[in-house]
Amino acid sequence: MMVKELFKICLRLPFLLEAIPRVISVSLQRESRVSYLRWRHRNAHFSQGCYADDKCSFEEGVRICEYARVFDASVGMFSYLAPYSTAQHCTIGRYCSIGPEVIIGLGVHKLEAMISSYPGFYSTRRHAINYRRDATVAEYKPVVIQNDVWI
Numbered sequence: 001m002m003v004k005e006l007f008k009i010c011l012r013l014p015f016l017l018e019a020i021p022r023v024i025s026v027s028l029q030r031e032s033r034v035s036y037l038r039w040r041h042r043n044a045h046f047s048q049g050c051y052a053d054d055k056c057s058f059e060e061g062v063r064i065c066e067y068a069r070v071f072d073a074s075v076g077m078f079s080y081l082a083p084y085s086t087a088q089h090c091t092i093g094r095y096c097s098i099g100p101e102v103i104i105g106l107g108v109h110k111l112e113a114m115i116s117s118y119p120g121f122y123s124t125r126r127h128a129i130n131y132r133r134d135a136t137v138a139e140y141k142p143v144v145i146q147n148d149v150w151i
Contacts, residue, residue: 005143044075047083073105076147089140093147102151105113105143 038044044058047066052058055072063080064070073087076094079089085098087106092098116140145151 029144071105090143092145093149095148096145097150099151104145104151105140107139108141 014119014126032083033048033051034048037044037050037052041052041056041058041062044064045064046064047068048050050061050064051066052064052070053100058064058075059077059079061078062075064075065081065085066083068081068083068085069087070081071086071088073090073092075081075087079092079094079096081098082100082102084100085102086104087098090105092104093125098104100131111125122148
């Protein structure tokens with residue numbers, strides 16, 4: 001019985017050996033990004049799997065929890081984003097609590113004189129189909145959250 005189990009493991013070994021470097025690589029990339037954030041913003045706390053781009057700024061005591069994402073945003077003192085939250089194109093004040101899975105700063109869809117709300121009709125970004133690229137349309141409007149807000 002033991003020989004059959006060992007044989008089955010040996011058959012899977014090439015696949016496992018091939019998959020291990022990919023798993024390690026992805027894990028190292030995530031950890032290196034978090035390490036970079038901790039180095040760049042020494043006064044804030046970044047948890048495992050979180051992400052923030054280089055357009056972000058964080059004041060003292062900010063906490064970005066597990067797998068939260070922040071893009072082009074400013075976060076005030078002692079505010080936090082709970083796990084799996086997303087904040088983009090926004091300013092978050094001081095002492096704010098952003099709950100789990102909250103999404104802030106979604107895009108705007110131009111509806112006036114348009115056939116559809118599909119971004120391919122007005123967006124400058126690349127979509128599956130782009131009928132027109134209108135640079136005058138603001139795809140994102142900035143969101144401002146004042147101090148001491150719970151969402």
